[in-house]
Amino acid sequence: MRRAKKIGLLLLVIFIAIQFLQPARNKSGQVMPTDISRTVPVSPAVSALLKTGCYDCHSNNTNYPWYATVQPIGWIVNGHIQKGKAELNFSEFGSYTIRRQKSKLKSIANQVNDNSMPLASYTFIHKNAKLSKEDKALIIDWATQTNEAISTKQ
Amino acid sequence: MKNTFMCMAIVAIALSACNNNTTEEKKTNDTTNSAATAAPVTGGSSVKDIVEHYLHIKNALTKDDGKEAANGGKALADVFAKFDQSSLTAEQKKTFTDIQADAKEHAEHISVNAEKIAHQREHFATLSKDVYDLVKTLGGGQTLYNDFCPMYNNNKGATWLSETKDIKNPYLGKTMPTCGTVKETIQ
Numbered sequence: 001m002r003r004a005k006k007i008g009l010l011l012l013v014i015f016i017a018i019q020f021l022q023p024a025r026n027k028s029g030q031v032m033p034t035d036i037s038r039t040v041p042v043s044p045a046v047s048a049l050l051k052t053g054c055y056d057c058h059s060n061n062t063n064y065p066w067y068a069t070v071q072p073i074g075w076i077v078n079g080h081i082q083k084g085k086a087e088l089n090f091s092e093f094g095s096y097t098i099r100r101q102k103s104k105l106k107s108i109a110n111q112v113n114d115n116s117m118p119l120a121s122y123t124f125i126h127k128n129a130k131l132s133k134e135d136k137a138l139i140i141d142w143a144t145q146t147n148e149a150i151s152t153k154q
Numbered sequence: 155m156k157n158t159f160m161c162m163a164i165v166a167i168a169l170s171a172c173n174n175n176t177t178e179e180k181k182t183n184d185t186t187n188s189a190a191t192a193a194p195v196t197g198g199s200s201v202k203d204i205v206e207h208y209l210h211i212k213n214a215l216t217k218d219d220g221k222e223a224a225n226g227g228k229a230l231a232d233v234f235a236k237f238d239q240s241s242l243t244a245e246q247k248k249t250f251t252d253i254q255a256d257a258k259e260h261a262e263h264i265s266v267n268a269e270k271i272a273h274q275r276e277h278f279a280t281l282s283k284d285v286y287d288l289v290k291t292l293g294g295g296q297t298l299y300n301d302f303c304p305m306y307n308n309n310k311g312a313t314w315l316s317e318t319k320d321i322k323n324p325y326l327g328k329t330m331p332t333c334g335t336v337k338e339t340i341q
Contacts, residue, residue, distance in 0.1 A: 099256045103280050110276045 018071040023078035026085075028060040034094030035059075039101070040150065046142045050090060053118045053129045057084030060091040065125070080119065098150060105147040109140045198238025201288065202295045207233055208285045209317055211264060215278060215324035216331065220271040227264030227274075234258040242292070249291045257284040275325055279312040286315060289340055297341055303334040313337065 031037070037047055056062045057080050068077045088104055096104065111117040112131065123130040131139070210226035234254050239247055260281035264274045286300060299319055304311040306325035314324050321334045 097252050097255060099252050099284070100259075103256050103260075106280055107276070114272070114276075116273075 015071075021071060021075075022069070023074060025064070026060060026062040026078075026081050027064075028091070032060065032091045032094075034092045036090045036093035039094035040146050043142065046138055049131070049135055049139055052126075053131060053135075055090060056126075057081050057119070057122070058088045058090050059085075060089070080122075102147050102150055105143045105150075109143040109147075112136050112139050112143075198240075199233035199236045200238065200295075201292050203233040204230065204237070204285065205289065205294050205296065205298070205315075207261075208281070208315065211261075211274075211278060211281075212314055212316065212324045213322075215271070215275060216322040216327060218271060218327040220274055221268045223271070223274050223278075224265045224268035227261045227266075231258050231261035231265060234261060246291060250288070253284050253288050253291075257281055257288070260284065271327075275306075278314070278324060279307070282312065282314045286313065289315070294340055297339065299336045300338040300340060301334045302337045305330070305333055315340075 036042060036050075042050070062077075062081055064077070068074045088107070093101065093104070108117075113136070118126075118129050118131070207226050207230035211223045211230065214220075214222035214226055234257055237250070237254065239250060242250060260277040263277045264281070267273045267277075289298060294315075296317065299316045300313055301316050301321060301323075302311060302313050303323055303325050306312045312325055316322065319336065321332050321336070323331055323333045326333055
């Protein structure tokens, strides 16, 4: 009994201690000139879908849920953001080469078509980020058409 | 109490340390790898190496072998990173850097998705375009065939490069091994 109490206390202390290890916030608060909406045509409907469904992990601005301030959840969230941004950053899309822009647009269509994005762990909590069949078609068509419209300057 | 604090500190450090060092880890891995496997005489890799590892991925995909494709992807990312640009003209360098940034990413994705062959194939489709542009700019060092499969990706189609004239389809694999046609022969 005393042992169990000790372990319980230890876990509690660890839990409290790790709350002080907050990862840096991903929040620039401004729309970058290199944002995708300033690089290629994005309809308001598509833009809204990307913002609710993808920007939390794929831009320089995350809308943090309250529980992201609780560790270790915040670390997991932060891991997704770091990895997601390295793959694709909508805030910096304009700084990509034409080849990479085309390549990313193709990946977006593929990922949405395969139901790989948004991540399931994300839509599980953010129900409004779940893409309907129509939403998916909208994003896929936009990504495909934009990809075709960007000419490879070669 | 002292012990409790020690444990706490150790756990906290361990947890925070394992959180964000994936890229770091990759880098050190890369350097140890290149130190161990770098050829003694030649400094960097050539188009020949790129084509070789690209074909390695292609041939693995024709056999539906995601694991082997992943091995090829790793090797390809490596030779892209170590490419020797010293013999290129300024114009060629520009094209190469452009292709390299994209192709290396696709190779990496192929290397880490051994269990998801459909995803490997998506990246292989874009990679094929990159390598096609590369051999058109710098020469492939061997005869290559640019093949086209009209059925892949909901009939949107995709191309790939092959070292043989016979069609062996890397997108449909064993389900439709001979689907496709030669569109261009690159000498």
